[in-house]
Amino acid sequence: MIRVREWVLRLWGALRRESRDQELQEELRLHMDLAVEHARWDGRSLDSATRTAAIQAGGFVQAVEAIRDQRGLPWLDDAVTDVRYAVRLLRRNPGFTAVAVLALGLGIGVNTAVFTAYKAMVARPLDARNPDEMVNLALSRPLGARQFTFSYPDYEAYRDSSHSFSGLIAVMADRLVVSDPGGRVPHGTRVETAFTFIVSENYFKVLGVNAIRGRTFDSIAIPELVASPSVLIGENYWQRRFSGDPSVLGKTVRLNGAAVTVIGITPRNFVGTGMAAPDFWLPVSLAPLVHADDTWLRDREHQRVRLFGRRAPGVSAEQAQAEMTILADRVRTLHDPRSQSATPATAIVWRGSPTPLPLTAYRGIMPAIVFVMSSAVMVLIVACANVASLQLARARSRLNELQTRASLGATRLRVIRQLLTESALLGLLAGVAALSFTWALLRVAVTLVADALPPGNGTFVADVTPDLAIFAYVFAVSLVAGILFGLAPAVESSRTALGAATRAGTASARSRRIQDVLIAAQVGLSLVFLIVGSLLIRGAVNAIKTDPGYDNKHLVMLEVRLPEASRYTADRKDALVRELRTRLTTLPGVVAITNALAPATARYRTAAVSLDGDASTSSILHFSYVEANYFQTLGIPFVFGRAFASEGGQAEQAVILSESAARELWPGQNPIGRRVRLGVTDQRLTSVDELLQKPAELLANGPAYQVIGVVRDIRGVEFDGSGTKQVYLPMRTGRFEGYPILVRTQSDPAPVIKATDPLLASIDPDVLGNASWLGETFRQSGPFLVSTLSAAVASTVGLFGLLLASMGIYGTVSYVVLHRTREIGIRMALGAKARDVLGLVLGESTRPVVAGLLVGLLLAVGASYLLRGLLYGVRTVDGVSFVGVSLLLLGVALLAAYAPARRAASVDPNVALRHE
Amino acid sequence: MVLQTLATLGPSHGYAIATRLEQLSRGSLQLNMGTLYPGLTRLEQRGLIQAKWGVTDNNRRARFYAISRAGRRQLAAEKSDWTRMVAIIDSVLMRDTS
Structure with a gap:
């Protein structure tokens, strides 16, 4: 209790320090005066009394500091100072700040967006209560053929004889003609169709979802359903079509001519086992009403429904799969022996998802997905490397400052804390930038996807609020990377001897080497993406140009x-x-x-x-x-x-x-x-x-x-x-x-x-x-879209990388030159020509670039091999792309190094020798 | 010790506390300002003493510190702790020497 009170008061004290400083001064002055008076009573002179008093009472300034520390929170004060200082510093170097914030912000943003999108679209779970219990069902036949639709009689067989599930549901999508619904008739269409899910009656019970108004089919017996045909309406459609009019409940609409009564409204954006919210949900027992041809309900060879199950408590997906395989073996004997369904099958049971097959089954698309995700990671790595090399370069130029601080009595911890504050501030800014960037990116992406889908397929729903867990993770990773490099100068300054430091003109070899590695990494990764991007672009161009083989x-x-x-x-x-x-x-x-x-x-x-x-x-x-x-x-x-x-x-x-x-x-x-x-x-x-x-x-x-x-x-x-x-x-x-x-x-x-x-x-x-x-x-065909998209992603990533890398090279070389001004001055005084200096600086700064290019070329060969499926009519190792892009990068790197190198070459030896 | 001083002296300002402690310890305890005032601040923040501006005998404005009720309790507790401590150490040391 007492402690808490102390901390609260200290916090208070830290926040309102000025007002109390005066009182403190007064109090201490009194103390001194009294001490002097006291000493004079002993009969000393004023001088001697003052001295005695001062000795006895201790230093005035020290006392003020000590009391301030006790009264407030010294580290909070320090932090405030640090933040102020950091803000000043960041504002003084707007270029560095902008680059670092942009780089980190983009890196973090792109990653959060891509991984959120992956979670929301590719790896999305079913829209159900406890979705982890839900599983998809499919069969794998010999020769790798896979079957994810089942006939309705097969569904009944699995449903009635399996024990691994607390519920097994069947669903198929359909488009039905709507007539006489009243309400707002959509504009410009002659006949209105509604995207409808035909579902087994237990659908909502198994998914564990209730109607927001009215009821679902759960409570209704099938004969009753058939006697008074009922449907559910999706909230999105209800709002769009009926302006959210509650009187729609109990109303009759005609679907494919059959009169059905709306008995409930499903929650907004509820997509169930699909990716889009349907307009209507129709129980399968009413399917004969809307389709004249209802033989599929009885025909075992007619596969139309997809199956999903909820695992019974304590049953693992493997156990369910084993049971399903046994059942599948029994079910196949019921089929026409000549049909495909009579061949042996193994069940596949995997975590519930709207995609009809496990992700591993999509061989064509997976490389593209992996590619996009790894590009995102690359952006982050390049961004981190960039910020790191900038930090390192900046750190070296701050060595003097830090050592001055150290010699004035700052502890190493104090210096580290200050640098941490700076990095954290940078990270914070980057985080804000990243979050808004992510948000915008995902908005755009979802609009694009929704627009790309043909109309009449319900409301495409994807949860694209930036995933905060992912954001936190990416943010932490990049912050740690940034901070680690931000600390480099502190470590370095403590390693270098104090006195020597103020004289040291050249940077330590070690941080130079780290910087070289960082530059090489940036260049290498950018090269990979530029090459892949250009390959994909050429592929896409080929795809448009090449003769499809028909007119x-x-x-x-x-x-x-x-x-x-x-x-x-x-x-x-x-x-x-x-x-x-x-x-x-x-x-x-x-x-x-x-x-x-x-x-x-x-x-x-x-x-x-x-x-x-x-x-x-x-x-x-x-x-x-x-x-x-x-x-x-x-x-x-x-x-x-x-x-x-x-x-x-x-x-x-x-x-x-x-x-x-x-x-x-x-x-x-x-x-x-x-x-x-x-x-x-x-x-x-x-x-x-x-x-x-x-x-x-x-x-x-x-x-x-x-x-x-x-x-x-x-x-x-x-x-x-x-x-x-x-x-x-x-x-x-x-x-x-x-x-x-x-x-x-x-x-x-x-x-x-x-x-x-x-x-x-x-x-x-x-x-x-x-x-x-x-x-x-x-x-609009799949491969065309995928390769165009990949081309766009790769070249964006590559260009972004190129930009970052050239900024990194420019920044690093500038700092190096600045630091070696004296050395260059000596060289020139000893007879080196401007051309020699230019050559020296350029040569040294291109070394890591060339190393990066070599590694990048190797990686690019591998990457293009993995993506060969997306490259229409382009050889995997394509000379134009590989050589051209490498030369381009080298050129940009030289250009970035040239400006500071020129500056170095134009140094006046007289000035340079007096530098610092 | 500050608390004890305040308990016996009643409200007093910093310098008085310092001199009192110096006298009592016969000069072996000399509190300088850098020790005394942070201590006083801490005691005040913990609610063991209360500070008020007042006027000294010779009419100077000074901050007077007075022990609070919580302070008295703390003092009693600390005194008994100390006595116990001394008793323990005493008995150990005495046994060793005997």
Whole structure:
């Protein structure tokens, strides 16, 4: 208690010192006077009395200091002094301050932003209570094929027989047509669609999420749900569409024509197992209402739902995986023995996440993610190195100051504390800069992502408030780095003998060496990123320039959505598509029409292709179903053989290969007339649109196909270029649904694109369509975006590094020159020419640069090897990039060193010798 | 010791305390200002003494320090501690010499 009181009062005392100093002086003066008086009573002279009194009472000034220390908090006073001093110092060197704060701020900011974004988008958990208990389920089949969608009967089987989960849920995304909802009708759309999650009835119970108004499906029995169809509405959609009108509860809306009642509103930004907040949540038992074709609910071969589970208490993911594998083995016996689902499978159970497969499965994207994250780390390292070398350089120029302080009685601790204060202040400024930078960066990123997504996929939700844990971590790391180097002068000044220091003209060799290493590191890392950046840019340019293998400039893709109401039978839909095709042909400028997936948007579908009669070896190749006129429509020339037999009747048992696929299967031989078998398939999502389910194209372990033709390669969408190896299968005639219509135009496709909407409306107002130009679609394809993004990141990082490195070189060389002024003066007095001095300084300052360049070149080779999948048509070790960028960096480094070197060379020996 | 002085003398200023202590110790304790005043400040901050500006016998303004109630308690506690300490040391030292 007593202690606390003392500290409080001391703090008080520290804050209001001036007012009490006067009293103190008065009190002490009285003491002295009394002592003098006392001494005079003993009969001494005034002089002698004063002296005795002074001896007895002790020094006046010392007493004042001692009392001040007791009365206030000396270290607080010191800290205030230190901070004031540091502020003055930082303001006196605005260049140093700006560079250091900017460098650290950017370094910390970029890192926090990138890692926050990684957490919010890539490694994001499910939106559930206790998300750590949630897991994703997928199956791994032989040959590495992975399956993440399950048929509904399979879901029921897993749900009812597993014990590892306290709940297993199924979900699929859908887009439903909304009618008669009242409220605000969105502008400019003819038919309104709503992004809907069709979920198992236990969805909200298992996720542990409640409605903010009304209720979820938990409390309602399924028969009751079917009797009075109910949906939940997302808060975002509710606000947007109904302006947050609470009377929406109990209201009836029509989804795909079926009347359903809104019984609850899910929380704002609640995304459940997805990444975007859907407009509606529909229980799976009501799916037959909105889709005439509800066979998938009973068809075991029709895989449409994704599964997520909540682990039962005490069950690990491994245990759940083991149980699921056993169950999967049982479930596969229920499948058609010819189907892929009948092949042996291993379950994969991993931490719940909206991504359909574990991150390790995304081989194409992972290098890019790793690349972006490591670039961020590099920015931080370069920034730290930069600040460190600046600090070191500055420290040396402050050696004198510090030693003067030491000789005036400052303890080493006191000096260190002062330097720490300076570094901390710098760090604080950098932290503020970093936090605002992070915030802005993430805002921009999320807006970009949300804009990049096609509309109608719900509200994209990502939590991008800068992650404070990450920020604290990055901040601490950079602060420690900065502070450590900030302390260097203190250490150095205590090492150097006091007297010698004031005379010492040159800096110690050791700190010079550290500085060289720091410069080399900066240069090396910047080089890596500049090289990779230029490779990626060249790759992206190549990607735009290179011939995709077909004529995408005159192709229009028309995606059609047919109404789902029950009156639209499969036959009627087929008739609609046919009519649409006929009508499209009549449009001016239309040359040819085919139904197929466009190469640039193709789904990732691969099959194990084996040679007939030799099942032992097989290659994984991409495949797609095409019509006979596909090659003609897209302008893909034949190398050998012929197209599929035109139209009509049963499709022939034949395939057409792309050149590289043929090379892969029969190197150096003519493939025509040979036979292949297609086996197990793998599917992966490559575009956002596929988050919306489309029936999977399943290949049975089927009959043999004869090769009838070989066509030229076209570029696929795969990161590693494997997309060129294509197997084309004939499309089963009369089954166009689910395939977009590709239209080839004579010239400019724009009028055709414009004409499609009225055309659709005239055929059937309920048919929705979206026409786009393939040349553009191509640029939105995954690899293209990823490589463009990586190019942007790498060159930004590289340029930033270059800037920092040149500032670092400039700063360091300047300080070195300043310090060696005397030495240079002596050299010149002894006959050295200005040119010699210039050479000396330049030579010494380029040494670390060259070392850094060499190391950087090696690293760049490695980096570009890792990123080879993103480099379209660029050799991994590309002379232009490597040599060019190195020379550029060397040039910049020389330039940075030149200015201070010139200054050194123009030194007047007379002045230099008198320097200091 | 300062507390004891104040307890016996009543409110007194710094110099009085110093002289009193010097007299009592017969000159062996000479408190200089750098020791005395920080001590007084600390005692004041801990609430063991109270300080007030007053006027001395010969009409000079001075700061008078007086022992507070908490100070008296502290003094008593410290005195008994000291006696105990002395008794312990005494008994140990006596035994060793005997």
